[in-house]
Amino acid sequence: MRHKRKWEPLVVKITDVARHAGVSPSTVSYVLSGKRSISFETRERVLASIAVLGYRPHAGARALASSRSNVLALMLPLRTGIHVPVVMQIAVAAVTAARRYDHDVLLLTQEEGVDGLRRVADSALVDALIVMDVQMRDPRLPLLRELGRPSVLIGFPADADDLTCIDLDFTAAGAACADHLAGLGHRSVALIGSPPEVYERQTGYAQRVADGFRTAVRRHGMTGEVYPCESSADAARALVARLLAERPELTGVLVHNEPIMEPVIRAFRTAGRSVPGDLSVVAICPDEMAEHTDPPLSSVAIPAEEVGRRSVELLMSKLGGEDVPAATLLPPRLTPRGSDR
Template sequence: MDHPAKSPDLVTIADVARHAGVAVSTVSYVLSGKRVISEGTRARVRASIRALGYHPNAGARALASRRANVVALVLPLRSGIQVPVVMQFATSVVTTARTLDHDVLLVTSDEGPAGLRRIAASAMVDGLLLMDVELDDSRVPLLRGLGRPSVLIGFPADAAGLTCVDLDFHRAGEVCVEHLAGLGHRRVALLGAPAAVYDRGTGFAHRTRAGFADAAARLSVQAVARPCEEGAAAVRRELVELLRQWPDLSALVVQNEAAVGPVLATLPTLGRPVPEDVSVVAICPDQFAEQAAPRLTSVPVPAEEVGRLAVSLLVRKVHGEAVPDATRLAPRLTVRDSTAAPRRR
């Protein structure tokens, strides 16, 4: 005779241990982080916790482990930030944190080191996740001395002693140029993030531009890189000026999600249809590339994967485990309808 399923409120740690095939002490160690448990065993215990709907007493657990089971996502909302992409990162962080029995405190004010010091000095959070990382980030020296585990989504110029994870944006810039050069393009341009993003030294934008330039030099491709402001009017002005200076331009790399749509819409009105006269490669989410007209050849920004890895690394650090210092995800270019061999003139 089958026994009725227990209410989640009645599920015990012993039930979780039986379901996972481990000792009760092992479940306790997974929850408290007091001992290092293998990744496979930890994953099995967490799967059982989710399957049974087990909710440990948060107050008792916090008292026993002296942890809040909360991580802070420090995401200053500055000019030039692409909010839809940023929200993909934030959603992934929150979703992953919940699977690991943690909540997320979202910090959006731009307080710099003072804000980190305030958060770390409180008992609100166990660790810090930082986004919008600059090459010369004023928060980095403080992070090295804080008594809280931290992970950066992005790389400063000097990442020694830090845990960082991101797409390899330098390589992403190279991959875009390599694809276009392989099709025969010899004059290409990068339309990048708004000027404010470059001015404050945001790492991903500068690394993409450097990779773009390095690949162009290596492959004997003439190249120019320009910041691009948001809005159809700004994009049109930029394209008109670019084509005035380089009338034989045959390809664009766009690293500005807000500019991609206006670029595709404006080029045909300037007598430069895509991809017949100008090929376009974008660094943007796959969903956006698939829905564009024409469908965009693109290097996706793996926001979900980066967010998931960042939270996993942070929780492991909170539990006292060793983690790699640097995790750079290799870019993956998907060829669609927006690129083709240059038209012979």
């Protein structure tokens, strides 16, 4: 005897409504909750999709969504090539800022890829997310765009549409350093950059510094190349030896690799090139690091504390239903000291 197949009712999810209406799941949530101002046209489109699909929010899910954990997730994967002191400055500033809003911070330092991001976002542990170490084509971005939880990226991917991002304008920083060296009359320059794996991952800040540097070098008619370097004294000495062998006319260097700033200067001195007498050196690093080298380095500051604080402020505004700028680029500030001529 043939048994009739029992058909289960189709369950329509908020992501189905979002896809049908051509908006993000968070927009659907805002329309339902009224916690954020949504344009009339978008609201009507979402409501029409709800009616067509027969979406019915579950009462328990609505109650859970309306509750707050007062916890923010800070996703800070400690990958190889990252300069930990700088990222921890950002993290401490974020934690301090969150406490002013009566929020705690859940710090996630493992390699939190798409699966880890989904696990955290689907839990009731956190209200919102701050994502660091952003790559130009970051695999986490599609999921971040779909999540119903607010997020802020510290860093800029190649495609930042529908995302909220904040960082130092690293493209302008690289250009500002090359402009500075050009203004001092240098014609042959080099960027000693981040470790090779940072470029291989297409980490946003390193890629943007290199792009800004190259663009300015071409604009001034200088010769200049980008040289990735491992963050060790031995690697710094080997690269300096290579530079002097291949480019003896070199007179200007930008260092964007905090752990090797002093080893680079020592290696040039050991090879008979004084700083700043024979060679001008500038850096992109926190001010306190530039001030304590010998000689103190002219530098573009990395505003770690400001980035951490403002990322939390943006996130809290989003949680409050306020509109925030999609892109916050902090302008570079170059401070001349004693390392150039």
